[in-house]
Amino acid sequence: MTANIKKIPLAFGSTQIELNIPEGNISSIILPSEPEIKEGPAFLIKKALENPIKSRRLSEIVNQDSSVVIIVSDVTRPTPTAKLLPPLLEELYLGGAKDENITIVFALGLHRNQTEEESRKLVGEEIYEKIRCIQHDTLRCRRIGISSRGTPIEIFEDILDADVVIGTGSIEFHYYAGYSGGAKSVLPGVSSRESVITNHKMMIDEKAVSGRVDGPVRQDMEEAAIIFGLDFILNVMLDSKKEIVAAVAGDLVEAHRQGVEVVDSMYKVPVEPADAVIVSCGGFPKDINLFQANKALDNATQAVKAGGSIILVAECAEGIGNQVYECWNRECRSPDEAIERFKKCFEFGGHKTAIIAKVSKKFRLYLVSKLSDEETRNAFFTPMASVEDALSAVLAENPDAKIHLMPHGGQTLPVRKDN
Structure with missing residues (x-):
């Protein structure tokens, strides 16, 4: 038989x-227990931006003179940045922000530089043509403080003088930061080599595991992002087909935690x-x-x-x-x-x-x-x-x-x- x-x-x-x-x-x-998506990504993102968690709306934060930095994920991440940016820009325009005062920064952390073609693809052709897009450079960082765990907070100098800094990304499990998203767009995203390495040294702590927010790596990242002054985040949650199933916006910690709840409900599986x-x-x-x-x-x-x-x-x-x-x-x-x-x-x-x-x-x-x-x-x-x-x-x-x-x-x- x-x-x-x-x-x-x-x-x-x-x-x-x-x-x-x-x-x-x-x-x-x-398998993940994925929700059925009833609304399109643009609707979900717009709704999140209109109802930010523990924050004013971006359109109330910016004005026509504001210099704005949007930090976006690099090519190694599945974040569908080209879908996040149009509704995000609409919200900024609503507050009077102008294209010439907006800069998109690719958060490379310690990853390799991207080709122009990869950068274009990530943000979308139209946005790449009208908005200045630059890549993070670990060699051009300035120290602005030190975290309580001793991590030097050294940030890419091109973003230090911006009036409003927005972090974007997707939230999923991360093997030593607990979860991706939130503060991660600042540390490691736009930080110096020394900052990243000092933070990552904590990965051998037993709390630094997938699916926990109380591990030292994540806590240190959030402290760095707060000291730096990350004003706002827009994060999405993806299903296994890399489609957006939910979005959160607002405070870098509070909004992130609501995203974490969505991830847990979809992807933590008892076995x-x-x-x-x-x-x-x-x-x-x-x-x-x-x-x-x-x-x-x-x-x-x-x-x-x-x-x-x-x-x-x-x-x-x-x-x-x-x-x-x-x-x-x-x-x-x-x-x-x-x-x-x-x-x-x-x-x-x-x-x-x-x-x-x-x-x-x-x-x-x-x-x-x-x-x-x-x-x-x-x-x-x-x-x-x-x-x-x-x-x-x-x-x-x-x-x-x-x-x-x-x-x-x-x-x-x-x-x-x-x-």
Whole structure:
């Protein structure tokens, strides 16, 4: 008697691959409980801007002489900036703001510079032509203070003299800031290298995990944004198809928390840990490189028993995605070596090697990607040519293995029922 085979599509870059898995081995398919979208994105954003949380409307904050900065996400983020900007600009125009006094700043944090084509695409052709768009530069930051946790607050000098600064972005789980969005557009978005690294050093704190707002990294980011004076945020929540399902606007902390409630209701999923998990990041841009893809892996660890297996499906078209991460992967011969090195020397990028090293000591890690076998092994994964091969390896060891499937690993956060 042949087992019933279930076909599961998994996003891989801009395409998808199909997984054929015996039904008897499926423990569950971990999916978001997404709301039905009744209104279009423009309506949701407009409504949020008209009803800001703990803030006046932007049209009441600006006037015809106001210099306005809008901080937007860079190319590594799924935020649909081109959909956020038109209603946001309308609200600013309502208060009298003029195009020539508005600057759009791409929040690169420590990421690479964008090409002009990427920048154009992110904001939309028409807006790119009429409004000044610039990229954050870590070398041109000025110190304006220090946080209570000792982080120097050094901000991109081109935005320090603006009358009104607006942060935009999307809210989803973040593996050490708890959630993205809110204050994150300031720190790391438009901060100096030293500010970002000092803040990120707190990622080894046990509260610095996905799905918590009380971790030190997020709290430090918010303190920095308050000291800097981030006037207003506009954040959206996306479903697994990257469509906008909700929007929040207003105070950088209060509005963010309301967004967090939406994310939790959609993406926190209670699970019993299984023998293995097959996780896809959800495709491009979440699996653009291994650096980004690790976020899905981090979420998946919550759904598997200690000693179990995790199969990560991530195209990684741009390779490892960070030179320091690549370098540490090459130089650290064992997980223990990576963990020890990280304790002695914090280096941004190296943190990924140390985090995966820690995970690889608990679980067996398989990777289906476009990386070379050597790069994959250096990163503490076992390379697999296809998701079927990886599944066969798991089933060869335990034919009755119960396996969770996470098609949207970057967004769904399993919460262990045994916690």
